[in-house]
Amino acid sequence: MIRKFTMTGLALVFSATSSFAATNISWWHGMAGRNGEVINEIATKFNASQTACALTPVSKGTYEEALASGIAAFRSGEQPNILQVFDAGAATIINAKGAVIPAEDLINNAGYTFDREAFIDGVRYFYADSDGKFVGMPFNSSAPIMYINDEALKKAGVEAPKTWEEFEAAAPKLKAAGFIPLVQSQLTWQFTENFFSRNNIQFATNNNGYDSVTDTQLKVTDPNLIMMFDKLKAWADEGYFAYYGAGWNDNQKMFEENKAALWIGSSGSFGGLTKTAQMPFSATFLPYWGSIKGAGTSSFIGGAALFAMAGKPEAENKCVADFFQFLTSPEIQKFYHQATGYVAITKAAYELAKAEGYYKEKPAAEVGIQQLMLPAGEWSKGYRLGFYPQIREIMEREYGRIFAGEVSVKDAFDTIEKEGNELLARFAKTAG
Amino acid sequence: MTNTTTSQALSGTMAAPGPGGFWRILGLNKSASKPPEETDAKRVQFSSRLLPYLFLAPQMAIIFIFFYWPSVQAIQSSFYLEDPFGFGSTFVGTANYTDVLKSGEYLGIARFTAVFTALVTFFSLSIGLLLAVKADGVIRGNATYKTLLIWVYAIAPPVAGLMGMMMFDQHIGPLVKVAAFFGWDMKVGLNYNDTAFAMIVVSVWKQIPYNFIFFLSGLQGIPVSVREAALMDCRSGLRRFWTVILPLLAPTAFFLLIINTTYALFDTFGVIDVMVKDKAANNPITLVYKVYMDGFRGNDLGGSSAQSVILMIIVFVLTIFQFRFIERRVHYN
Numbered sequence: 055m056i057r058k059f060t061m062t063g064l065a066l067v068f069s070a071t072s073s074f075a076a077t078n079i080s081w082w083h084g085m086a087g088r089n090g091e092v093i094n095e096i097a098t099k100f101n102a103s104q105t106a107c108a109l110t111p112v113s114k115g116t117y118e119e120a121l122a123s124g125i126a127a128f129r130s131g132e133q134p135n136i137l138q139v140f141d142a143g144a145a146t147i148i149n150a151k152g153a154v155i156p157a158e159d160l161i162n163n164a165g166y167t168f169d170r171e172a173f174i175d176g177v178r179y180f181y182a183d184s185d186g187k188f189v190g191m192p193f194n195s196s197a198p199i200m201y202i203n204d205e206a207l208k209k210a211g212v213e214a215p216k217t218w219e220e221f222e223a224a225a226p227k228l229k230a231a232g233f234i235p236l237v238q239s240q241l242t243w244q245f246t247e248n249f250f251s252r253n254n255i256q257f258a259t260n261n262n263g264y265d266s267v268t269d270t271q272l273k274v275t276d277p278n279l280i281m282m283f284d285k286l287k288a289w290a291d292e293g294y295f296a297y298y299g300a301g302w303n304d305n306q307k308m309f310e311e312n313k314a315a316l317w318i319g320s321s322g323s324f325g326g327l328t329k330t331a332q333m334p335f336s337a338t339f340l341p342y343w344g345s346i347k348g349a350g351t352s353s354f355i356g357g358a359a360l361f362a363m364a365g366k367p368e369a370e371n372k373c374v375a376d377f378f379q380f381l382t383s384p385e386i387q388k389f390y391h392q393a394t395g396y397v398a399i400t401k402a403a404y405e406l407a408k409a410e411g412y413y414k415e416k417p418a419a420e421v422g423i424q425q426l427m428l429p430a431g432e433w434s435k436g437y438r439l440g441f442y443p444q445i446r447e448i449m450e451r452e453y454g455r456i457f458a459g460e461v462s463v464k465d466a467f468d469t470i471e472k473e474g475n476e477l478l479a480r481f482a483k484t485a486g
Numbered sequence: 487m488t489n490t491t492t493s494q495a496l497s498g499t500m501a502a503p504g505p506g507g508f509w510r511i512l513g514l515n516k517s518a519s520k521p522p523e524e525t526d527a528k529r530v531q532f533s534s535r536l537l538p539y540l541f542l543a544p545q546m547a548i549i550f551i552f553f554y555w556p557s558v559q560a561i562q563s564s565f566y567l568e569d570p571f572g573f574g575s576t577f578v579g580t581a582n583y584t585d586v587l588k589s590g591e592y593l594g595i596a597r598f599t600a601v602f603t604a605l606v607t608f609f610s611l612s613i614g615l616l617l618a619v620k621a622d623g624v625i626r627g628n629a630t631y632k633t634l635l636i637w638v639y640a641i642a643p644p645v646a647g648l649m650g651m652m653m654f655d656q657h658i659g660p661l662v663k664v665a666a667f668f669g670w671d672m673k674v675g676l677n678y679n680d681t682a683f684a685m686i687v688v689s690v691w692k693q694i695p696y697n698f699i700f701f702l703s704g705l706q707g708i709p710v711s712v713r714e715a716a717l718m719d720c721r722s723g724l725r726r727f728w729t730v731i732l733p734l735l736a737p738t739a740f741f742l743l744i745i746n747t748t749y750a751l752f753d754t755f756g757v758i759d760v761m762v763k764d765k766a767a768n769n770p771i772t773l774v775y776k777v778y779m780d781g782f783r784g785n786d787l788g789g790s791s792a793q794s795v796i797l798m799i800i801v802f803v804l805t806i807f808q809f810r811f812i813e814r815r816v817h818y819n
Binding site for chain 2: 116118121122125128129143146147149150151152153297298299300301304307441443444447450451452453454455457458460473476480483484485
């Protein structure tokens with residue numbers, strides 16, 4: 055804590071002394087550890103690259119804490135210039151009309167030309183409005199991908215499954231080889247939201263919530279989704295799938311310890327996994343159902359975006375635009391991609407990393423980008439649902455009950471749909 | 487978060503202005519038991535009528551700014567639905583309250599909170615008392631025993647939660663291994679009852695030293711002459727404890743009952759937050775944690791304000807009940 059204060063203090067002192075003529079801008083984020091350090095490195099690079107603006111990043115704890123601090127600050131007129139908001143919180147900030155300046159407007163107003171086409175397909179819509187205009191600037195983006203315990207598959211004599219049907223066929227062999235065939239780390243993100251994107255199925259009415267907040271309703275009683283969870287429960291009962299609760303690491307641990315054959319993680323996990331996994335591993339796309347027509351589309355991006363807060367002087371907004379331009383430049387994107395494991399969000403950065411031979415060295419780093427570059431389906435662009443963090447909590451609760459054997463899959467989804475729709479209706483009232 | 491601290495703070499202030507009996511245990515108003523003439527003689531005289539109020543002002547300002555003002559705000563926003571950024575708020579009357587009270591989930595959490603509070607209070611009081619009675623009887627090396635029992639109190643609730651989480655970890659927890667030895671497949675984080683059990687154990691463990699300190703000083707305050715007289719009248723140690731020692735400890739026990747109830751209702755937040763690892767899922771949580779989840783993480787200000795007002799009312803009713811019905815049976819001196 056003291057160190058954090060000192061660092062912030064030092065950063066403030068430096069930015070104040072080295073460039074007292076510069077315009078100061080602030081950036082509140084929810085990253086800690088190595089990811090937080092990389093943010094400081096980016097700010098240092100930006101401050102060194104020009105003299106007009108001085109950027110100070112401040113860690114506000116977790117994603118939720120960053121959003122809550124940003125909201126509290128906005129209400130008292132003390133908001134930062136840039137606020138990092140995570141995927142599930144996107145609807146909260148985007149629907150508060152007047153809280154942010156859309157990134158695209160900000161950049162165009164500063165005299166740059168904003169090119170939507172420069173971004174890879176999978177990240178283009180998630181933080182945009184229904185016309186495709188960028189409201190948030192995608193920052194740290196990730197995709198749910200499948201990690202493979204190479205030795206386990208070899209021992210069982212099976213190939214990495216592309217579809218869930220293939221997994222079903224391979225699971226008994228993996229189990230016989232002494233492994234837990236499948237573990238995952240976040241049922242909401244990996245098996246719900248991205249079940250809809252990978253299998254190209256509608257998640258909610260009103261164009262997944264993009265068109266309007268009024269009367270938006272969840273479609274989680276979709277028979278395909280119920281089938282997915284019926285299968286997961288059946289696999290759990292057979293010993294083909296193991297669930298260790300809603301905590302990410304409790305589940306990941308089984309893969310790291312060479313006890314599980316397949317793990318659904320994040321494209322950003324590979325850096326850490328290289329250090330912790332006790333065996334060689336590779337990665338591939340998140341499986342889909344071959345039986346569902348039109349399945350195999352790209353996934354939604356996870357992670358977070360940067361929002362330019364409204365109510366700031368013109369000079370500061372210009373600096374934020376400068377920073378966004380800097381951030382999306384191929385070199386910085388490539389640096390961020392390689393330092394953290396999050397995907398590069400522009401095509402140019404991807405090409406740059408590829409030309410360097412980075413993916414030959416680390417093939418797992420490419421899987422997330424490739425999955426986000428798969429052809430988009432009608433329903434793989436994103437979702438915009440109010441009070442979504444709470445809806446996720448309802449899902450986590452009901453999923454826990456499914457695997458504890460307390461409720462049937464059908465009943466669980468009926469509850470999620472009912473309580474989720476009540477929250478969406480409440481949100482429509484607050485936003486209206 | 488403001489709401490949580492508000493109700494926490496409120497509970498603190500509400501517990502304080504009682505008939506004053508239990509302050510005596512803290513040694514804060516010893517003068518009250520003295521004859522009136524003596525008290526008057528010792529009373530400080532202020533030269534100005536305003537001066538005492540001036541001395542009181544900082545404390546009053548703190549209470550007003552940090553306790554009363556936020557709670558008035560909580561009551562106000564509990565009747566509104568507003569977007570978190572403060573652009574628009576709609577008056578919805580008591581809709582936030584009816585929504586909460588109609589929710590089966592909320593009532594389930596309320597039920598768990600009641601059971602949790604009762605069990606934590608009961609076990610931390612009774613174990614604290616047992617240890618105090620036993621430590622009071624130890625003559626050789628009693629300082630060591632006492633220090634060992636007291637120092638757990640210095641551990642902050644989140645750290646206690648972290649230690650509990652390690653002890654009950656699904657993969658490496660030693661207590662899970664002990665349970666497995668007895669054939670109990672304990673799954674903290676997956677099984678509702680197992681998680682509830684772990685939470686109660688950690689919360690009780692954290693609170694025992696506090697109760698121990700107070701009970702021990704209470705026991706040491708019992709005059710030796712009374713104990714000796716009791717010893718002559720009755721040979722059964724257990725009976726002496728029930729009929730003589732315990733009634734004399736009643737003021738301490740009553741004070742601790744209030745403190746422990748508030749502890750279980752509010753201060754266990756840190757323990758719960760760490761033990762559910764930020765993801766409550768199907769694990770048990772208490773009402774305070776629900777306020778935090780909806781207000782702080784979910785940004786539903788109206789709903790969480792209504793919940794914190796409900797909590798304030800619960801604490802208010804509980805405090806009145808304790809003072810009206812239980813304190814009557816407590817005899818100071």
